[in-house]
Amino acid sequence: xxxxxxxxxxxxxxxxxxYVCVFDKSALKFSHQQRLFRTSPVxxxxxxxxxxxxxxxxITEVTVKEWYIxxxxxxxxxxxxxEVQSDKASVTITSRYDGVIRKLHYSIDDIAFVGKPLVxxxxxxxxxxxxxxxxxxxxxxxxxxxxxxxxxxxxxxxTPAVRRLAMENxxxxxxxxxxxxxxxxxxxxxxxxxxxxxxxILPPSPKAEIVPPLQKTEAVxxxxxxxxxRIPVPASRPIVFSGKDxxxxxxxxxKAMVKTMSAALKIPHFGYSDEIDLTxxxxxxxxxxxxxxxxxVKLSFMPFFIKAASLGLLQxxxxxxxxxxxxxxxxxxxxxxxxxxxxxxxxxIVPNVKNVQVCSVFDIAVELNRLQSLGSAxxxxxxxxxxxxxxxxxxxxxxxxxxxxxxxxxxVAIGALGKIQVLPRFNGKGEVFKAQIxxxxxxxxxRIIDGATMARFSNLWKSYLExxxxxxxxxx
Amino acid sequence: xxxxxxxxxxxLSCVLRTPxxxxxxxxxxxxxxxxxxxxxxxxLAVEDWIHDHMNLEKQQVLFLWRNSPAVVIGRHQxxxxxxxxxxxxxxxxxxxRRRSGGGTVYHDLxxxxxxxxxxxKKYERMGNLKxxxxxxxxxxxxxxxxxxxxxxxxxxxQYKISGTAAKLGRTSAYHHCTxxxxxxxxxxxxxxxxxxxxxxxxxxxxxxxxVKNLFEEDATLTSEMFLDAIAKEYxxxxxxxxxxxxxNPADETLLPGISNKTKELQTWEWVYGKTPKxxxxxxxxxxYKDSVLDVKVNMDVKHxxxxxxxxxxxxxxxxxxxxxxxVKGLTGSKFCPNETTTLVTTLLRVYPQDDELxxxxxxxCENMIRLM
Numbered sequence: 001x002x003x004x005x006x007x008x009x010x011x012x013x014x015x016x017x018x019y020v021c022v023f024d025k026s027a028l029k030f031s032h033q034q035r036l037f038r039t040s041p042v043x044x045x046x047x048x049x050x051x052x053x054x055x056x057x058x059i060t061e062v063t064v065k066e067w068y069i070x071x072x073x074x075x076x077x078x079x080x081x082x083e084v085q086s087d088k089a090s091v092t093i094t095s096r097y098d099g100v101i102r103k104l105h106y107s108i109d110d111i112a113f114v115g116k117p118l119v120x121x122x123x124x125x126x127x128x129x130x131x132x133x134x135x136x137x138x139x140x141x142x143x144x145x146x147x148x149x150x151x152x153x154x155x156x157x158x159t160p161a162v163r164r165l166a167m168e169n170x171x172x173x174x175x176x177x178x179x180x181x182x183x184x185x186x187x188x189x190x191x192x193x194x195x196x197x198x199x200x201i202l203p204p205s206p207k208a209e210i211v212p213p214l215q216k217t218e219a220v221x222x223x224x225x226x227x228x229x230r231i232p233v234p235a236s237r238p239i240v241f242s243g244k245d246x247x248x249x250x251x252x253x254x255k256a257m258v259k260t261m262s263a264a265l266k267i268p269h270f271g272y273s274d275e276i277d278l279t280x281x282x283x284x285x286x287x288x289x290x291x292x293x294x295x296x297v298k299l300s301f302m303p304f305f306i307k308a309a310s311l312g313l314l315q316x317x318x319x320x321x322x323x324x325x326x327x328x329x330x331x332x333x334x335x336x337x338x339x340x341x342x343x344x345x346x347x348x349i350v351p352n353v354k355n356v357q358v359c360s361v362f363d364i365a366v367e368l369n370r371l372q373s374l375g376s377a378x379x380x381x382x383x384x385x386x387x388x389x390x391x392x393x394x395x396x397x398x399x400x401x402x403x404x405x406x407x408x409x410x411x412v413a414i415g416a417l418g419k420i421q422v423l424p425r426f427n428g429k430g431e432v433f434k435a436q437i438x439x440x441x442x443x444x445x446x447r448i449i450d451g452a453t454m455a456r457f458s459n460l461w462k463s464y465l466e467x468x469x470x471x472x473x474x475x476x
Numbered sequence: 477x478x479x480x481x482x483x484x485x486x487x488l489s490c491v492l493r494t495p496x497x498x499x500x501x502x503x504x505x506x507x508x509x510x511x512x513x514x515x516x517x518x519x520l521a522v523e524d525w526i527h528d529h530m531n532l533e534k535q536q537v538l539f540l541w542r543n544s545p546a547v548v549i550g551r552h553q554x555x556x557x558x559x560x561x562x563x564x565x566x567x568x569x570x571x572x573r574r575r576s577g578g579g580t581v582y583h584d585l586x587x588x589x590x591x592x593x594x595x596x597k598k599y600e601r602m603g604n605l606k607x608x609x610x611x612x613x614x615x616x617x618x619x620x621x622x623x624x625x626x627x628x629x630x631x632x633x634q635y636k637i638s639g640t641a642a643k644l645g646r647t648s649a650y651h652h653c654t655x656x657x658x659x660x661x662x663x664x665x666x667x668x669x670x671x672x673x674x675x676x677x678x679x680x681x682x683x684x685x686x687v688k689n690l691f692e693e694d695a696t697l698t699s700e701m702f703l704d705a706i707a708k709e710y711x712x713x714x715x716x717x718x719x720x721x722x723x724n725p726a727d728e729t730l731l732p733g734i735s736n737k738t739k740e741l742q743t744w745e746w747v748y749g750k751t752p753k754x755x756x757x758x759x760x761x762x763x764y765k766d767s768v769l770d771v772k773v774n775m776d777v778k779h780x781x782x783x784x785x786x787x788x789x790x791x792x793x794x795x796x797x798x799x800x801x802x803v804k805g806l807t808g809s810k811f812c813p814n815e816t817t818t819l820v821t822t823l824l825r826v827y828p829q830d831d832e833l834x835x836x837x838x839x840x841c842e843n844m845i846r847l848m
Contacts, residue, residue: 055644056599065552065752078646083551085680088578088627089642090551108752109678183529251781252809256822259801263826322829331829349818378814379565382838385821409825 045124047102049117052084055091060114062086064106069119073101076159078184081119084112098159099123158185165190191240253346263409268446272454273402276462278420278436284468292365302340303364305392305417308464310336310356311474313390316457320389322410323448330448333389339408340368341393342375350408351380352388357476392417401439412445413454506536506714508707509721516546516572516583518725521737523643523650524575526593529733532648537593538710539652540703540720543583545660546570547667550578550641554679554751556672556811561848563667573747576652578641579682582668586658586689588699590706592651599649601627601640608638608655611709615701616694628685629655635688657699658691672847674758679751744810748780760843764836769793771840773847777811787840794836798827813845 055062062084069081075095084091103120106112158166158173162185166173169190176193178185250258281304292299313320313336322331339352351371353364374380391408396419403416418439425435440462444454464471511519519541526537547559547569555561555571558580564571583589592604605623612621620632629638640653664687690697711718728735740746753776760771772788785806789799805819820841827833 056596056649057601066750085552085577088550088576088640089644090575090577091644092646094646249808251807252805252815253818253822255805255808256819260822260825325828346815346818377565378812380814380817382817382821382841385817386824386834386838410829 045122047120047122048097048099050081050096050119050121051116052093052112052114052118054114055086055089059086061111062091062114064108064110064112065090066108067104069101071101071104075099075101075121093118095121097121097123098161162187162190188240188242257347260409261406264406267407267409267412269404269407269443270446270451270454271404271441271443272451272458273439273441274458274462276438276440277425277466278438279434281465281468282420282436292362295362297362297365297369299362299365300368301420302368302392302394303361304465304468305394306338306340306353306356306364306368307359307361307475308461308471309338309390309392309415310359311464311471312457312461314357314474314476315460316453318449318453319413319444319457321412321448322389323412323445327447335387335389337387337389339388339391339411340371341391341395342372343398344375344378346378349375349380349385350388350391351375351384352391354387360475391415396420396438403441405441405443407443407445412449414443416441416443504714504716505534506538506710506716507721508538508540508710508716508719509723510540510703510707511542511725512722513725514542514544514585515725516543516548516570517738517741518734519543519589520548520572520574520741521734522723522725522731523591523652524737524741525731525734527575527643527645527648527650529731530593530648532593532595532598536598536714537591538707539591539593540707541589541591542585542587542699543589544570545582545584545663546572547580547582548572548574549580550680550682551575551643551750552577552680552752553580553682554675554677554754555748556751556848557670557675557677557679557754558682559667560669560671562671562846567663567667569663569667571747572741573750574641576641576643576650577680579639579680580668581639581654582659582664583654584659584663586656586660586691586699588655588657588703590653590655594649594651596644596647596649599642599644599651601642601651604651605629605638605640605653607709607713608653608706611705612690612702614709615705616697619690619693627653629653631688631690631693634686636685637688637690655702656687656689657697657702658689661687661689672756674756675754676757677752677754679754744780744812748810748812751777751780753778753783756847758847760840760846762839762843764839771843773844775811775847780811782806782809782811787844789840794833794840795827798823798833798837811848813848816845816848817841 052062063086064082065085066083067081068083069075069079075081076098077095079095081093081095081101084093099121101119102122105117105119112118158178163173165187166176166185171190171193173185176185176189177183179189180186278301281301285299285301285304289299317332318330320333320336322333323329324331335354336356337352337354338356339350341348341350351374353359353367353371356364359367371380371384374384388408388411390411391405391414393403393405393414393416395403395405396417399419401418401421403418405414405416407414418441420436420438422434423437424432425437427433440458442454442458464474511522513519522539522541526539530537545567547555547564549555549558549571551574553573555573559571561571563569581587590604590608594600602623605627609621609623609629612619621629621637622633623629627640628636631637637656638653640651642651643649668682668684690702707720708718723730725731725734725738743749756773756775756777758773760769760773762769762771769790771790772786774784774786775782776784785803787799787803794802801823802820805823806816809815809819820837824834824837
């Protein structure tokens with residue numbers, strides 16, 4: 001609605017009948033990039049010296065701080081070329097042309113001069129820099145920004161190539177939402193628009209904007225196929241996907257993980273899984289949570305899992321051991337330093353709670369809080385991250401039931417805890433009741449640990465958690 | 477009636493380039509807006525948004541904002557050179573890199589920020605600062621404030637109360653400045669002092685200055701009073717109503733795309749990764765058992781990542797294999813204490829588990845992260 005009103009009432013600047021390639025300098029108050037440009041058509045590959053334009057405030061020189069492009073890169077009009085600085089002002093210099101960068105006249109930290117060449121750009125004039133072909137809409141074109149169009153008082157940015165594509169397909173640029181910088185209309189936007197119009201199937205997007213012909217048959221189930229055929233299907237338009245593969249080097253922390261995981265895979269793993277009924281524990285935690293909060297501590301399920309594991313390790317110390325490189329000696333570790341896998345921005349880190357064998361459930365909760373806040377702030381220390389002897393990974397907080405965890409050397413066992421689900425189970429009387437079920441998946445080093453040991457440890461751990469009162473008997 | 481609503485419609489569609497929600501309905505050649513947020517990243521994102529999306533031909537903008545404690549470095553600066561990053565982490569003070577040039581400043585709620593948005597042609601810093609001085613003098617005529625040719629505002633001819641920076645784009649520009657009303661000077665001086673030695677860099681250095689709060693001149697002055705006085709003076713000069721529109725930087729409907737801008741400003745790649753290339757050449761003095769070890773360290777850091785790393789350890793102090801792995805691991809990783817700690821501790825897992833080795837490695841790691 002707005003559009004029509006604007007067109008009829010606003011003052012439209014009248015266009016020149018023939019577009020002139022050379023800049024009318026008098027029309028420009030600010031000498032934006034001056035061109036050395038010939039009006040007569042030339043063969044493609046015209047090298048143009050793009051000069052540094054006036055910064056304002058009488059500034060004559062600036063320092064080049066960052067290049068966004070390098071020699072050989074293709075640039076489109078309005079792409080950022082470099083960042084220069086002058087006296088506390090940072091200026092983004094953008095390209096005046098579409099073309100290929102042929103020469104950078106300055107290096108980083110060099111002084112650049114206003115009015116002198118900044119980069120040399122090779123313009124491919126055969127691709128039609130002259131916009132005579134453009135234009136489906138009424139074109140009030142200003143002298144300055146010749147590739148802009150004023151449509152309902154709204155500037156539409158698009159390169160000449162994009163404009164040609166729009167024109168070829170009889171699309172009004174005003175109807176397209178640009179997704180490029182400054183809402184510039186990109187080629188992808190035109191293609192997406194086209195696909196929507198003609199019902200072509202695009203690669204699935206998360207928003208599921210595909211319009212399947214089937215939907216339209218709900219109202220008239222009688223002839224679904226006919227309905228489908230009524231939607232015009234494009235003859236054979238190629239599906240264009242302009243994404244590119246991206247290769248990055250494996251660095252830092254990831255490199256270390258590669259080494260650790262390669263070592264881990266040398267360990268012959270075996271798995272053992274089970275189901276734990278946490279109904280009683282859930283209730284217990286509900287009762288204890290407010291008490292812990294009064295003491296300023298957040299109480300999750302982990303402290304219980306960790307303490308129960310430690311009690312189990314007292315009976316089966318081989319799970320808290322370490323096998324040396326040559327597999328000649330097994331070291332039974334006295335301290336139960338139980339690691340808790342944490343997911344951070346960088347990836348997996350495993351800080352550990354030291355000496356769980358002498359900690360109460362509350363002590364463990366306090367320590368976990370400390371490790372969690374340090375972990376999320378990225379401030380865990382070396383002592384927090386070394387010395388672990390056994391690990392629990394609560395992957396259930398993210399999701400999943402069963403897992404196949406990988407043992408973290410130099411340890412020999414690890415447990416992955418799934419999410420707690422409410423499921424129907426039978427009680428002793430054969431009645432169905434609501435149970436809080438969690439699955440655990442253990443992995444252990446089969447060179448020194450056998451299935452029976454793992455199973456017995458797991459059963460003991462399970463019994464402590466299914467009947468928390470029994471932990472009281474064995475607490476040290 | 478019809479003509480009136482048409483005028484607004486036409487006018488509004490000219491103000492904002494995005495066809496979406498635009499209900500900042502003041503008439504006139506300028507707009508005064510104030511952020512309801514104290515989050516430095518959100519507020520910087522608003523600046524980016526206005527710079528990228530608003531058509532400033534018809535309407536200039538004055539943006540008023542304040543932040544909870546944060547250190548803001550200039551576009552081309554080196555945070556290790558400019559501030560005490562360890563202290564920032566301890567005190568939970570945020571670090572942000574703005575897109576404009578200039579030096580490092582400390583923000584808290586006792587500091588106000590003013591951003592003047594204009595077209596590139598109308599960019600004029602001196603005029604803006606003179607406006608601020610005029611507003612201050614209108615509020616308290618006895619204040620001895622003036623603008624220097626470095627675009628600072630000085631109080632009593634010696635104390636800096638305002639610093640300036642600017643960003644110029646293709647068609648629009650902005651000039652922003654701070655104003656110290658009642659900031660915490662002790663925190664300011666401690667966080668803006670870099671403890672890192674042996675840094676060699678071409679990054680823009682800050683010029684340290686003695687500062688003073690306007691509050692110290694007259695204890696009845698508050699940040700709100702300054703904001704108001706400056707808005708009033710701007711309104712007079714722009715010939716508009718003295719009306720301040722509040723905006724919420726989290727409002728995606730009003731400012732489409734703002735959450736992406738906010739996120740980008742918080743990424744490690746922007747805050748640390750945009751640091752110009754620099755090198756470190758220093759000596760770690762590690763106290764080990766009864767002696768002190770001198771360990772020479774040389775590193776080149778580019779885009780915030782360690783490009784080259786040399787650590788001169790005494791022979792056999794660490795197994796050579798581990799030394800090599802350590803250097804290999806550090807090369808290419810972020811110049812960041814967290815990354816280094818996780819790297820070292822992860823590597824240690826595949827080495828024989830003797831306490832001596834662990835304590836030496838931990839010691840080295842702790843000393844290395846003191847450089848970061």
